[in-house]
Amino acid sequence: MYENLENVGIAHFDVKSQLPRWVYESAMRAAEKGEQARSAIKDKSMLKQRQMEIREGLERCIGGMPSSDTPLNPRVTGTVEGNGFRVEKVIFEPRPHVYATANLYVPDGLTEPRGAVLLLCGHREQAKHCDEYQTVCHYLVHTGLVVMSLDPIGQGERFGFYDPESKQAPMTSVTEHENVGRQCMPLGDSLARYMLHDAVRAIDYLCTRPEVDPIRIGVTGHSGGGTQTSLVMMYDHRIAAAAPGGFIMNRPYFLLTGKAQDAEQKWPGFSALGFDHEDIVMAMAPRPVRILATTYDSVPIEGPRHTVAVNRRFWEMYGRGEDLDVFEDENVHRFTIPLAHAAAQFFSKHLLGRTDEYSNEEIKLIPAEQLRCTQSGQVIGELENAKSTHVENRERLAKFERSREALPEDERKKRSIEWLRMRVLSDRQHCDLNPRPSGGGEVANMWVIRKIWWSQTGLLNHCLQFFDSKLAGNKLPVTIAVWDGGSSQLEAHAKWIEETCASGRLAMVLNPTGIGPLLPHLNSPTDKPFKRFGMMDRYTDEMMWLGDSMAAIRTYDVLRAVELAAGSSNIDPSDIRLYGSGRYAIYAGLAALLDERVQNVCMENRMNSISDWIKEPFYDETDSLSFIFPGMLRYFDLPDVDRWLAEQGKLYDSSPVSSDFVS
Template identity: 35%
Template sequence: MNDFSSHWTRRDLMNLAGTAAIGGLGVSRLGMAQDAGTLPPLNRFPRMVQEYYVAKVRGWEARLLEKKNALSTKAEAEAYVKDVRERIAKAFAPMPKVKTPLNAKVTGTLDRDTYTVEKVIFESRPKFFVTANLYLPKDRKGKVPGVVGTCGHSDNGKIAEAYQSFAQGLARMGTACLIYDPIGQGERSQYLDEDRKLIYKGTTHQHNMAGNQMELVGEFLGSWRAWDGIRALDYLLSRPEIDPRHVGVTGNSGGGTMTTWLLGVESRWTMGAPACFVTTWRRNLENELPQDNEQCPPRSMALGLDHDDYLAAMAPKPIIILAKEQDYFDARGAEETHARLKRLYGLLGAEDRVQLHIGPTTHGYSQENREAMYRFFNSVTHASDAQVEPTITVEKDPDLWCTEKGEVIPDLGSKSVFDFTKAKAERLKSAREAKPLSEAALKEAVKASLRMPERDPNSPPNARILRARGDRKYPKKAWINYAVDTEPRIQAVCTMLGEESLYSRPPQAPEGKPGRVLLWVGDRS
C-alpha cells in the first residue's frame, strides 16, 4: 500500500468503491478541484451518518431488551449475570495476566481532627506510578469498611474539592477511602515538556491522545485505567485496617465511568455508587454527547453490552445509580437503566438492593449526591447513621501531593503511557517484519479491518443526480454532484468536473470501449 492510500479513511474507501462501481463513465477531460482551504465545504447530507447510527442503535437496543425481558426465572437471571461477566472480560481484553508487586510506600501523613490522610504511591505496573490519598478514620474499633474513589475530569485529580469532600466525608463517618489520580490527571500528567509544562492541556486532550495511540496497538485506555483501580483495591485490601466484607467504589463523571467499568471487571466489590455517567448508549448517541476514549469500550455493543450490563455483573450486590436532573448524561437513560436492573435484581430476589437517586442540579458530585451515596453505603455497612455530610475542610493542593513537586514522571522517573505504547508498537513491527504479508494478504487484512462490504462490479450502485449550485469556484467551468448509494441510508457525494454543462447521468463510454475516470478523493466536499 503506498503512502497516499495508507491515509484513506473508511469514508474515502466507500467513496472509491461506490464511484468506481458506477461503471461505463467516459469523460475525456476532468480536472482537480482547487485547494480545499480556499473552498468552503458543501454538505449535502449533514445528518446522514448521525441518523444512520441512531437507527442502527435503536434497533440494537430493541433486540437487546427483547432478550432481557424474556428472562423469567432466578436461574435464567443467574445465567445472564454469568454471561455478562464473560462478555465484559472480552470487551476489556487484554488485561495483565500477572499482578506485579505494588511496591507501595507512604510519603507523608496529614493528622486531622477525626481522620488522617496518608500520601500513598504504588506501581500498578512496573515503574508506572499511581498517586493516591488514603483517608482513614481515627478511633477505630476493629476493621472499617473501605471505598476506592475514582476521579472525574479534574486537572488536579484526587485533590479537586468535590473529590476531597466525598473521601473526607466517608472517613468522618467511619469508612476509609483510597482516592487515586487517573492517568493524565493530578500528579500523573503524561505529556510534559522539559520545563514541566503540559504539552497537551486539558484532561480530555491527554486521555484522547493516549487512548487513540493505544488503539493502534490493540490496547484500550479504559482497560489501563480500570487496572489502576483494581490495583488500588489490592492496596486497600492489603491494609490491616480494612474489613474485606465491605469494599465499595464510587466516582463522578469520568469517575462514574470508571466506577461502572470497575463494577463490571472486578468481582471483589461488595457495593457501588457510580455518579453522573450511567445512562444508555442510545441516549448518548441521540443527544450527540461527546465521550473520551476510555468511555467507549471496544466491542461493547458488538458484545451486547449496554450501561446496565456493566452494573448487572455485580448482581445481586448493592448498587445505587447517582444521576442529575440537569446533567448532560441523560437522566432518562439512568431511569431506564435502573428499571432494567430492578427487574433483573427482582428475579434474583434482591429488588431493594438497586436504587436510583436523581439530584436536582447540574453535572457534578455535589453535596446532595454525596449524601445519597453516604446513606446508601452506610445502610450496607452500618458504619454511621448520619444523614447529612459533616463539615468538610478542603486542603491546599501541595499539602496532598504524594511527590515532591506534584508530578510522577519528572519527580520519580515514572514511565508514561506513551512509553508502553511505543514499546508494544516496536514489538508488533518486529513481528510483522519477521513474517511479512503478501500484497494480496495485506489487501485482505485492510479490507477485513475496515469491514468493507462485498460489491458486485456487474451491479453498480444507484447514483442520485443532485441539482447543481452556482456558488462553487471549481477550476472547470462545468460540474455536477452525484450521490452514490454505497449502502442502505448512506450516500457518497461525488463531484464531476468537465467542460460542458451536465444535468443528467454521466456520459456513457462507446460500446465495447472502456471509459476512463480520474478519481480524486479529498477530505472536503
C-alpha cells in the first residue's frame, strides 16, 4: 500500500548529490585552513611550533596515548639462521598482558651498535612472516641494518578473537580492526592509539638492544603499515629517518577516490584542526623522508607528488632539500621489490652512512612456521591472561564509567548536556528553513503531504506528513518519527502511522541527511550503501575527520524538524512529540533532551546502551557508524539520557505504540 510513497523522489532539487557535495566542500574548507597555516610558516621557529601542534593534535584526536612506563618484559623464544643474518623471535608487552610478536633480523658479524629499521606491516593476515614483508626485511638486513618486523593487532600471531580449542579466528586483519576500531570511537579513542603505542614500545625495545644505535632508528611500512609509519613520524621524535609507503596523499585527493578509511586511519577531528597528510611529512623536517609510491595505486599518485612539493621548502630552511623525496614504481598497491630496494638504499645512506651499491645477496625466504614467536602461532590461549584490543576497550570503558559515576549527578548532567549541545550545534551553518510542499496524495483514508526544507546550508531534509483526511484544515498535534530507512520503510511502520493518525495526531516521518530519497546516487544498482566501507561509511569517515559525525548531524536534523513543526500553520506547537525506532531512535532521544519544545519521546527497538554494544565481541557492522558520537561515553550513555528525560517528564516506555503515547 505504501510502496509508491517509499520510492518517490524529490522534484526541483538534486538532493542525491547534496551530501557528497556538502562533505567535499566542508573538507575543502578544512584543507584551505591547513594550506593557509602552512603557507604562513616563514622560519624554523614557526616550523617547530607547527610540529609541536601536529603532535599534540594527533594525540588528542586518537584519544591520548597509553602509558609507556610499564615493563616491556621482552623475551626471545628462539632463533633462526638466515643468509648472512639471524632472526630472533621476540615477544614483549607494550601494555601489561598485551603481547606483541616481532622478528628481529640481526646481520652477522656486528661489532658495534648500528642503525636499525622498524618495519610496520600492512593488511596481510600473516603480517611479519608473509612473503611480501619478509622480502622487505631481507633487503634491509642485507644492507647491514638491524630490522624489527612487528605484527599489528589482529594479524600474524595477534588474532584477538582466536579460539585455542578450534584453532580458528572468526575475524582477522581489516575485519578485526574495523570491529574493535568502531568500538573505540564512543570512548573518544581511535584504533590508531593502540597501533601507535605498539610501535613506540617497539622502538623502546630496539633502544635496549646492544646491536642498535638509539639515535639511528628508522621506520617504514606500506598501506596499513604506511599509516602506522605516518603516526610514528608525527609522534616519536626518536625517529631518524622514515619511508612511508602506500598511504601519503592528502584529503582533497583522497576524496576523489570514493574510498572509505580503515579503522586505524580514522583520526576524529584531525582535519578540523587544519592538519592533513602534508603535516604528517612536515612533522619530520628536517629529518630524511622518502615517500614510497606506486603509480597505479588506489592512493592517487598526485597526492604524494603534491605533498613532497609543498614540503620541500621546510627542508630547504635547513639546507637539506635533498633529504625529502618520493620514489615511484610503476605498479599496483603493494610493497614491491623496487620499493624495497629504494627503502634499503635510503636507510643505508641515512642510518649507516653508506652510499655504495646495494648488496646482491640472494633473497632466501624462511618458512613462515619457523618465524613464529609462539608455539601455537597465537598469543591468545598460549600466554597467560593475554589481552585483545576488545578487552582493552572494555577496560577503558570501565574506567570512564567509574569517572562518570564519581561525579555528582547534577554536575554530570550539566556537563553531559553541554557537551552534547556543542557536538550537535557547534559550527553548524544555520540558515532559514524555507519550507515548501513537494507533492502529496492519499493512502488508507489519510492525506499525505511531502515537504522539504533546509536543515543546514546545502543540506535539505524531507518528510512525509500523514493525517486523517477528515481532519484536513485543523491545527493538529504532531509526532515526528525517525527510524532506520526513513520513508523507504513505510510499510514496516504502517501500523504505527495508521494508529497515530487515528488518534487525531499528524504523523511526520522524517528523512534526515542521507536517508530515504536523500540517499546519494549509487554507483550501480547492486551497491549496498550501508555495508562496511560502503558509501555512507565513506561520508561518515570524512565527517569524523572534520570533527563531526553522522549521529550529530542527524540529531541536528531532528531539532530542525521540531523547529519546522513549531512554525507550521497546520500543527499545534504546544504538542510536539518524538518517536524513534531502531538504531536511529538515538537521534530522537538526544533531540528531546536538547529541545524544550518536545513534550515527550518514545523509543522502540533501540540499543539499551552504547556500553553494552562495546562489550559485545561480535555485532552487525552494517550502518554502525551512524549511531556513534565520538567521545560520548566519557560523559554519558543512553540509560543516562533515559533517566534525564524521565526527570523532565518526557520519556515514554520503550514498548509498542500504546494509547498513552498516541492519545
